[in-house]
Amino acid sequence: MTFMRTKMGYFLVGGIAVVLALFVLEPLLQQGTAIFGAASRTVVGSIDGEDVKYEAFNAKVEQTSAQFKQQYGGIMNPQMQAMAVDQAWQSEIANVVLGKEFERVGLTISADELFDLIQGKTPSPLITQYFGNPQTGEFDRTAVMTSLKSREKNPELAKQWLLLESEIEKQALQQKYTKLIGNSVYVSTLEANDEYANRNKLVNFKYVSLDYSSILDANVKLTDADYKEYYDENKKRFENAQETRDFQYVSFSILPTAADSAIVKAQVEKLAADFKTTPNDSLFSANNSDVKIPYSYITKGKLDPAVDSVIFNYPVGSFYGPKFSGNSYKLVKVVDSRFSPDSVKASHILINPAQVGGEDKALKLADSLKQLAQGGSSFAELAAKYSVDGSKDKGGDLGTFARGAMVAEFENAAFNGRPGDLKVVKSQFGVHVIKIEKQVGSSKVVKLAYIEKNLAPSQKTRDIAYKKATAFLNEVKSDNFSALAQKQGYTVGLADRIAPTQGYAPGLDNPRQLIRDAYEADKGDVLSQVYTMDNAYVVAQVTGIKPKGQLSLEDVKKQIEPQVLNAKKAKLLTEKFDKALAGTSSIDAVAQKLGKTATPVQNLVFANPIIPGLSQENKVVGTVFGSQVGKLSKAITGERGVYAFVVEGFTNPAPMANTFKQKESMLMNISQRSLGSAFQALQEKADIKDNRVKFY
Secondary structure, three states: OHHHHHHHHHHHHHHHHHHHHHHHHHHHHHHHHHHHHHHHHHEEEEEOOEEEEHHHHHHHHHHHHHHHHHHOOOOOOHHHHHHHHHHHHHHHHHHHHHHHHHHHHOOOOOHHHHHHHHHOOOOOHHHHHHOEOOOOOOEOHHHHHHHHHHOOOOHHHHHHHHHHHHHHHHHHHHHHHHHHHHOOOOOOHHHHHHHHHHHHOEEEEEEEEEEHHHOOHHHOOOOHHHHHHHHHHOHHHHEEOOOEEEEEEEEEEOOOOHHHHHHHHHHHHHHHHHHHHOOOHHHHHHHHOOOOOOOOEEEOOOOOHHHHHHHOOOOOOOEEEEEEEOOEEEEEEEEEEEEEOOEEEEEEEEEOHHHHOOHHHHHHHHHHHHHHHHOOOOHHHHHHHHOOOHHHHHOOEEEEEEOOOOOHHHHHHHHHOOOOOEEEEEEOOEEEEEEEEEEEOOEEEEEEEEEEEEOOOOHHHHHHHHHHHHHHHHHOOOOOHHHHHHHOOOOEEEEEEEOOOOOOEOOEOOOHHHHHHHOOOOOOOEOOOOEEOOOEEEEEEEEEEEOOEEOOHHHHOOOOHHHHHHHHHHHHHHHHHHHHHOOOOOHHHHHHHHOOOOEEEEEEEOOOOEOOOOOEOHHHHHHHHOOOEOOEOOOEEOOOEEEEEEEEEEEOOOOOOOHHHHHHHHHHHHHHHHHHHHHHHHHHHOOEEEOHHHOO
8 A cells, every 4th residue: 555655646547648648649540540451441452562453443343243144135134243353353453463474574565566456457466356247257447447536526435445445455465465475485306206206006905903993981980090191191182272261051931822822823823814805905904914025026945945835836815824834923925926027127327316306206217217218318428427336437338137126116117017018116215217128938826815923932931941041040059069059969060171252152042141140250160140042041250261382281181181092992902902903914804803804905095094884993094094005004094983903905097208297286285275374374474463252
């Protein structure tokens, strides 16, 4: 107490100093936290010290996603989204890593080269792609020049040209770099002769084998030494290119029950009765269908096979359904049918009502242009003067198109008319004057009013499943996940080596949020929420974290167990073979001792090391080609079992007729792989930090 009384002044002064310091430093600490937090929220990653900002990167992801949607008919699932993110990331890596490499070796594209690639005699593939005639495939230089002139008055077009020129330059630099690497590759005469022999030299041999499956797994006892031996011999196989996570999970199904099916079926039957009597087929189907089918003529092959196979034989006015297939009920009313062209060649003039004073004036102008064309005026000249569509530079020519390529109003006019007809129609794009140039083919088409109702779980089914999932999450602990699941009768699913940006996981249809959360958790953590998949609720636990680089034996022990089992079996079978081989000079005698029959193989080539009826056995076939004729081999460990063999003879190919041509072929194959190999090497050397899992 005496010490406290005498020293209290120092404690008070010191305490006040600390409080004042914290008071002064608090704004700075908060600012620092905000700065670092803001950086982590805006930077997707870094490549050799260059930050990849989220805003710019996400724009590329969205662009790639849009391309996928266009390519796959508007479909975009989690796997495709993950592919879009990966593709954008690889593009970022290529831009930085290859860009630095181009600079290091002094590769550039001159102004003259760029000019030639855009509008010269050797245009870039990107230019021919964007400015090629879709019908003939020929490059349209006039279209390039017109577009280049137009960019002076069109800022958006100018921006697009800057992006295109940048991509053309990158592609040209890449081609130069590929040639540079390709020119450094050499194939010797010895290599050419070896390759020729490997593909043409034949061998005949007889073998006897004992499969690993001949020993039951339960009869093999593995030790830590067995695992370590296999691991040490195969360390190079256990390089992890990126950090991965393992997790286990329990799914609580939300698939429709029998009661749900009965309810939906009753609803569909009531809907069918109303559909048969409705006075407005198109409106009724649009309001009640879960899947929207355009109310226009369609060709055979566009619908679900169960419907498509019968509906084209039904007369107009017929009703079909309810038909259950593919997890949904279908109801179809045949509104009309006819024979129609398979494709149409047409031109058009597109008028924008906003530019001519409204829709009425646009229609009057369209009628006037139609009359001028009917009177002999050049449709192409009228299109060039009045159309606002990009086709005006081609006289309004739209080429040849099939059904489904145009909006409904345009399609109906083009397919329902006759060659030579001029028609005026309105669409979402404006007012069209259409000239039907040509119609090709003839097939039956039908106009349908179509309703599709999905068989979905009821809210009651969802609530029951969610309640079970929540109860399990509340009860489970990090040390009893599997035991509790087994006790309650649930199946545990496993997902191993899941990458941070992966869009799929075994047994899970929409796992992105789960994967993101797994990367924020530690090994053993039960993730704190119930995850909603398309057909289930899921509770998960992180069971493993495999770091980037060389994985430890513990990291891969479970994964390599089948291979370690086979390695242990190989030792046991080799001992059996050694006893059979002792004092034996023929393969048939060895087979007899083992209770097997020696199997002959005829005309096997080294380049295709597959033993007929078994599997690919690289080590065995390689040993065969390195053996002497008539000499009984030792026991050889293979992929499927243990083998012994005797070579009966080799058939050497005729001398190579053209060594130069063989070298040229090999050089071409190597050169085609050179850029990918170089990029892979540069990527491995680069310092890459990937934080995409925090954003996607």
